Amino acid sequence: MKTALTDMLGCQYPLIQTAMGWVADANLVAATASAGGFGFLAGAVMSPAEIDASILEIKAKTDKPFGVNFHMYVKDAEEIVDLCCKHKVAAVSYSRSPNAVFVERLKSSGIKCIPTVGAAKHAVKAVAMGADAVVVQGGEGGGHTGSVASTILLPEVVDSVNVPVVAAGGFKDGRGLVAALALGASGIAMGTRFLLTQESPVPAVTKNQYIAARPEAINISKRLDGLPQRMISNPCLSELEKSSALGMWALAIKNGLAFAHLTNTSLFDMLKSAWKMSRTGDISVAQTMMAANAPMMIQEAMVKGHPDEGILPSGQVAGIIDDIPTVEELIQRIMRESEQALTTIKSYS
Numbered sequence: 298m299k300t301a302l303t304d305m306l307g308c309q310y311p312l313i314q315t316a317m318g319w320v321a322d323a324n325l326v327a328a329t330a331s332a333g334g335f336g337f338l339a340g341a342v343m344s345p346a347e348i349d350a351s352i353l354e355i356k357a358k359t360d361k362p363f364g365v366n367f368h369m370y371v372k373d374a375e376e377i378v379d380l381c382c383k384h385k386v387a388a389v390s391y392s393r394s395p396n397a398v399f400v401e402r403l404k405s406s407g408i409k410c411i412p413t414v415g416a417a418k419h420a421v422k423a424v425a426m427g428a429d430a431v432v433v434q435g436g437e438g439g440g441h442t443g444s445v446a447s448t449i450l451l452p453e454v455v456d457s458v459n460v461p462v463v464a465a466g467g468f469k470d471g472r473g474l475v476a477a478l479a480l481g482a483s484g485i486a487m488g489t490r491f492l493l494t495q496e497s498p499v500p501a502v503t504k505n506q507y508i509a510a511r512p513e514a515i516n517i518s519k520r521l522d523g524l525p526q527r528m529i530s531n532p533c534l535s536e537l538e539k540s541s542a543l544g545m546w547a548l549a550i551k552n553g554l555a556f557a558h559l560t561n562t563s564l565f566d567m568l569k570s571a572w573k574m575s576r577t578g579d580i581s582v583a584q585t586m587m588a589a590n591a592p593m594m595i596q597e598a599m600v601k602g603h604p605d606e607g608i609l610p611s612g613q614v615a616g617i618i619d620d621i622p623t624v625e626e627l628i629q630r631i632m633r634e635s636e637q638a639l640t641t642i643k644s645y646s
């Protein structure tokens with residue numbers, strides 16, 4: 298299936314595997330690329346050295362194009378831009394606080410810039426800054442998300458910009474792909490669906506919690522780091538929801554110190570990049586203080602395999618996913634389903 302997106306990225310199918318911290322590793326990205334989709338490496342939770350090694354690992358596994366996701370406001374951002382240019386990755390994705398100088402540099406190296414947005418006004422701004430395409434994440438989506446559903450947000454963005462638009466948030470199959478194309482998208486981007494594949498590095502015990510979850514139990518809360526984030530209800534999230542203000546501060550300090558130790562970052566550097574973001578109006582001072590909660594508590598579930606003691610970021614779509622196929626099986630199935638859906642629609646006329 299050829300669309301403006303496949304033409305731009307050089308992939309076979311209009312299917313993007315999104316970046317997910319501690320999930321979208323080199324192996325998952327390479328599997329997606331080899332199967333004809335387009336994967337983004339979750340560089341936002343990696344050091345430049347780890348990104349470098351992961352890019353080399355992907356290139357050793359596939360000669361197909363892929364992308365890197367990172368935050369443009371962090372202190373290592375320039376080094377990551379250099380790495381993307383050096384390795385000639387096909388695309389980069391980013392969200393909050395984009396940097397016009399970096400966007401310009403990446404584009405002049407032939408790298409496509411594809412930010413994720415959650416509102417039409419942000420899509421317009423991103424395109425004015427040079428975005429080659431935008432991923433529009435509806436409120437159903439996993440991770441940090443907004444409140445407007447894909448069915449409303451997608452056509453609004455399609456009508457507001459003149460670059461290819463990719464639909465994200467709530468997609469898992471070929472019916473969804475056809476629906477998104479009908480609403481004007483050039484493809485779909487999926488996070489949770491790729492988290493639940495064989496190649497995803499998430500421990501089986503944690504994947505099983507996603508499979509068991511019902512859609513009603515996957516809700517948005519700000520209690521993790523002050524930003525709206527969709528997560529599966531579990532004992533850890535319930536504790537967070539019940540915590541007093543004092544308890545939240547104690548947790549923020551504990552996780553802040555652990556995160557600084559883990560990433561070899563000084564508390565000063567952490568606070569500096571958080572301060573930069575609060576100055577741009579992207580997060581508040583309270584959110585700044587809670588910023589380390591997410592990495593520490595997500596890793597507990599996603600890396601260490603303790604789903605009840607950590608946090609489970611998830612799209613609502615996990616509630617209707619009930620299998621863990623290989624990436625190749627998943628992509629082939631989605632393309633088969635989309636053909637069936639198109640045939641059914643054509644039979645109506």
Ligand SMILES: Cc1cc2nc3c(=O)[nH]c(=O)nc-3n(C[C@H](O)[C@H](O)[C@H](O)COP(=O)(O)O)c2cc1C
Nearest residue numbers: 315316317318438439440466467487488489610612
């Ligand atoms: C476990 C998890 C981790 C995520 N981590 C990131 C991240 O590091 N960077 C990012 O831009 N988006 C992140 N997201 C959001 C996804 O990239 C994507 O936009 C979203 O999952 C799409 O919705 P879906 O899950 O319904 O497919 C994450 C989502 C999940 C479920």
